[in-house]
Amino acid sequence: MPxxxxxxxxxxxxxxxxxxxxxxxxxxxxxxxxxxxxxxFGVLYNPVSIAEALRxxxxxxRYDADAPELLEHDxxxxxxxxxxxxxxxxxxxxxxxxxxxxxESALLLKQAHILFITFGSAYVYRHKATGLIVGNxxxxxxxxxVRERLSPEEIVEDYTRLISELHHxxxxxxxxxxxxxxxxxxxxxxxxxxxxxxLLLAIERIVELHPxxxxxxxAYELMMDDLxxxxxxxxxxxxxxxxxxxxxxxxxVDIFFSTSAKNVFQAWQEIRKGIDHRPxxxxxxxxxxxxxxxxxxxxxxxEKYPTFDVENELALCRTRxxx
Numbered sequence: 001m002p003x004x005x006x007x008x009x010x011x012x013x014x015x016x017x018x019x020x021x022x023x024x025x026x027x028x029x030x031x032x033x034x035x036x037x038x039x040x041f042g043v044l045y046n047p048v049s050i051a052e053a054l055r056x057x058x059x060x061x062r063y064d065a066d067a068p069e070l071l072e073h074d075x076x077x078x079x080x081x082x083x084x085x086x087x088x089x090x091x092x093x094x095x096x097x098x099x100x101x102x103x104e105s106a107l108l109l110k111q112a113h114i115l116f117i118t119f120g121s122a123y124v125y126r127h128k129a130t131g132l133i134v135g136n137x138x139x140x141x142x143x144x145x146v147r148e149r150l151s152p153e154e155i156v157e158d159y160t161r162l163i164s165e166l167h168h169x170x171x172x173x174x175x176x177x178x179x180x181x182x183x184x185x186x187x188x189x190x191x192x193x194x195x196x197x198x199l200l201l202a203i204e205r206i207v208e209l210h211p212x213x214x215x216x217x218x219a220y221e222l223m224m225d226d227l228x229x230x231x232x233x234x235x236x237x238x239x240x241x242x243x244x245x246x247x248x249x250x251x252x253v254d255i256f257f258s259t260s261a262k263n264v265f266q267a268w269q270e271i272r273k274g275i276d277h278r279p280x281x282x283x284x285x286x287x288x289x290x291x292x293x294x295x296x297x298x299x300x301x302x303e304k305y306p307t308f309d310v311e312n313e314l315a316l317c318r319t320r321x322x323x
Contacts, residue, residue, distance in 0.1 A: 006114050006174035006215065007258040010034065011307070013111045017054065018118030019045050021180040021219065024245050025116065025252060031272065032265050033308050040105035041135060042083020045120035045180075047155045047202070049135035051162045053081065054115075057106045058169050063098045065091060068130045073140055080127055080134040087138065110170050114256075118219075120180040122150045122198035123187065149195065155202035156209070163210055176215045176256075177203040181223030181240055181248070196220065217255065222248050264305065271297055275313055282320070291321045 008014065014029060014036040016022040026038035041053045063070065069080045070091060077094040078087045086101075088094040109115070124133045125145040137145060166173055179199045184192050200220070207214045223240055240248070257265060274294045279287040295317040302310050 008034065008114060008256050009258045009261050010264055012113035013108050014114050014116070015109055015112045016116040017044065017050050019043060019120030019180040019182060021182055022116060022118040025249065028249055033268055037105045037108045040101040041081055042085055044135045046122065046124045047119050047150060048124055048133045048158060049081065050117060051158050053135070054162060055165060057102065057109045058166055060106055062102060063095055065095065069132065070094065073138060078138040080132055080136065083136055084138060112170065112173055114174050114176060116176045116178065118178040118180050119199040120182065121184050122195040124148050124150060150198065152198055152201040152205065156205045159206050160209060163213065174213050174215065176217050177206065178217045179203065179220040181220045217252065219248050222251060267301065271301060275316065288321060291317050295321070
């Protein structure tokens, strides 16, 4: 990692976009009380869809009833740019779900200090009727799409434009690129490797062209080279196991957290361990004393770091005390 890469402090806003690996990192950041937004379009895998999602956020787009991405299939309305969690039985409900997330995330993107982008696959699906490269096929018939593999040059050209557009709105934004270690075995082992190689070549060139604002985090290499054993994979043999994610997360913390952020994060993690503790006898006097001390620790933490929202954890402590 270059010495001048961006570091995260607790007063920074963070956005994460891309594959489900980005969501693993976002979950840990949220649990650590960092200000972050994750995948306002849902999980996206290919670079073109991620870039288009970011352009729509930066441009303040709102979807309307005539949006070409909105289609009905099997009784549900879907957006070809969005995950199925945004789908609904009516077009109006689908639009509400989409636009509510767009509004929230557009503001954060303009304020964000770091944008983490995780590429999952260089393969894209182009919708024949609209010509759009889609973020999600929603189990529409396969004949309605053309499958293509992006070239490194196409990705570099697209992101060179995107970086300029994002910096027009947020000049201090730093981008961190990652390739997801999750394997796409439906492509076959060889094509999966070709896809990942395409992404790696593209990111290397992007970082070379924009060293002042772009960094690469080697999540893929940590998984492939440090954690070679299959015990570091989940049962599906594609996704990293919790142990592997924790290993990659520890490197993420070491690289990107400022010294003060590490100290605050560690202090909060100690409190979280207490909250997650499940006693053998929850009605014992010893456990009630433990909860009383834990509530005091949370109060002191809030006094020291007043910007932290710890009300849910404090309420949980008090609810357990009053049982």
